[in-house]
Amino acid sequence: MSNTGRWILGSGIPATYAWAQCSYCGRAQSHDCTPVACLLCGTVQCFGNGSKCSVCHYGRIPGWSCSSDERFCGRKGCGAPAVSSAPRVRQVCAEHAKTTKLRLGQRSVTIADYAIERVAHRDSGKGWEHWRFAA
Numbered sequence: 391m392s393n394t395g396r397w398i399l400g401s402g403i404p405a406t407y408a409w410a411q412c413s414y415c416g417r418a419q420s421h422d423c424t425p426v427a428c429l430l431c432g433t434v435q436c437f438g439n440g441s442k443c444s445v446c447h448y449g450r451i452p453g454w455s456c457s458s459d460e461r462f463c464g465r466k467g468c469g470a471p472a473v474s475s476a477p478r479v480r481q482v483c484a485e486h487a488k489t490t491k492l493r494l495g496q497r498s499v500t501i502a503d504y505a506i507e508r509v510a511h512r513d514s515g516k517g518w519e520h521w522r523f524a525a
Contacts, residue, residue: 394425396434397445397512400520412436414524426451429473430487431505433512445512445521446505448474448492450481474501 398414412423415436423436430449443449450473463470464479465486472481476490487501494504512521 394434395523395525396425396436397521398435398524400515400522412438415439424453426453429471430484430501431509433509442475446508448476448501449505450474474505476501 396414409418410420411418412421415423415438417423417436417438419438423438425434426437427434428443428446428449429452431443431446433443433445433449435444435451437451437453439451441451441454443451461472462468462481463472463483463486464476464481465483468483468486470483470485473484474482474487476482476487477492479486479490482490482501484502487505490501491498492501492504499507511517512519515521
């Protein structure tokens, strides 16, 4: 069992079941999930959450399989390691996340700024998620 903390939804784990599950996310398995940090926002979470960050929604989670093209920035001539998914170019590096825009309703914001907003939301404990750090 891992004793490394990570961010989880504030509602916590649902009811205890007769089968083994991760003590952080509740995923049915015989052990706790491996903790991983989002490459974009740095949020430590369960590896079992998926290939995209549960907090910032665009950051990549290391260890998830992807094609060799998706491991690097999609901007022409860049070749730096990808940290985030992005519209039109599929993946971007940390530097290009600062300039690549997302269209969110009526506003436009860079991927990096959106990740900062999501981390601030996580830290506030507000919203339906009620994120909390579980050690």
